[in-house]
Amino acid sequence: AQSVTQLDSHVSVSEGTPVLLRCNYSSSYSPSLFWYVQHPNKGLQLLLKYTSAATLVKGINGFEAEFKKSETSFHLTKPSAHMSDAAEYFCVVGASNTGKLIFGQGTTLQVKP
Amino acid sequence: DAGVIQSPRHEVTEMGQEVTLRCKPISGHDYLFWYRQTMMRGLELLIYFNNNVPIDDSGMPEDRFSAKMPNASFSTLKIQPSEPRDSAVYFCATSGADRDIQYFGAGTRLSVL
Numbered sequence: 001a002q003s004v005t006q007l008d009s010h011v012s013v014s015e016g017t018p019v020l021l022r023c024n025y026s027s028s029y030s031p032s033l034f035w036y037v038q039h040p041n042k043g044l045q046l047l048l049k050y051t052s053a054a055t056l057v058k059g060i061n062g063f064e065a066e067f068k069k070s071e072t073s074f075h076l077t078k079p080s081a082h083m084s085d086a087a088e089y090f091c092v093v094g095a096s097n098t099g100k101l102i103f104g105q106g107t108t109l110q111v112k113p
Numbered sequence: 114d115a116g117v118i119q120s121p122r123h124e125v126t127e128m129g130q131e132v133t134l135r136c137k138p139i140s141g142h143d144y145l146f147w148y149r150q151t152m153m154r155g156l157e158l159l160i161y162f163n164n165n166v167p168i169d170d171s172g173m174p175e176d177r178f179s180a181k182m183p184n185a186s187f188s189t190l191k192i193q194p195s196e197p198r199d200s201a202v203y204f205c206a207t208s209g210a211d212r213d214i215q216y217f218g219a220g221t222r223l224s225v226l
Contacts, residue, residue, distance in 0.1 A: 032213050034213070034214075041219075042219060042220075043117070043204055043206075043217030043218050043219045043220055044156075044204070044206075044215075044217040045217070046214055046215075046216075049213065049214065051213075090156070094213050098168075098169070099144050099161065099163070099208060099212040099213070100146075100158060100161065100169070101158075101213070101215060103155065103156045104155075105155045106155060106156075
């Protein structure tokens with residue numbers, strides 16, 4: 001069975017400083033992993049997707065994530081936070097070939113001026 | 114394409130009333146998912162369809178919930194009778210050729226008084 005665990009429910013950073021949102025996954029096979037973002041009162045939007053082509057995945061808005069099999073991690077990073085990055089971030093694993101996605105509990109990113 | 118369109122955006126109803134949520138998928142997408150999001154439980158998959166056929170409804174909480182997809186351009190999620198614990202944001206999402214990437218609507222915020 002597949003699952004994801006987001007290690008922080010809330011992260012607070014200052015504008016211009018790096019962002020690190022942590023995610024560990026569990027999967028019995030090579031997983032498809034994603035990060036989705038949800039801005040207040042909006043639907044979820046795909047940030048990036050990993051599917052084994054490259055371990056470092058670049059997404060939209062300057063975000064990237066690195067797949068580390070040895071650590072079963074897929075942490076999301078950004079070198080410099082912007083106020084507009086304040087949102088809820090979800091780490092997601094694809095459930096085999098079903099089309100279903102399994103969502104983590106989410107991490108709220110707060111960006112302080 | 115206008116994306117996934119959900120209606121209404123907000124619904125306030127009284128306990129015992131029937132509630133119908135609507136979703137128009139992105140044209141050409143053959144997977145449609147209904148999710149429920151609450152603070153306590155996070156994002157839960159309720160049911161999903163492939164080519165208008167329900168594939169997995171194991172997430173539907175109880176018989177009060179039902180979902181239909183009469184054609185490729187429309188789906189409904191119905192709650193009858195509604196209860197206060199059904200209060201949540203309900204999202205519809207669809208996917209196409211890359212079934213791993215889901216596109217979310219803006220959601221329907223349901224309040225049952």
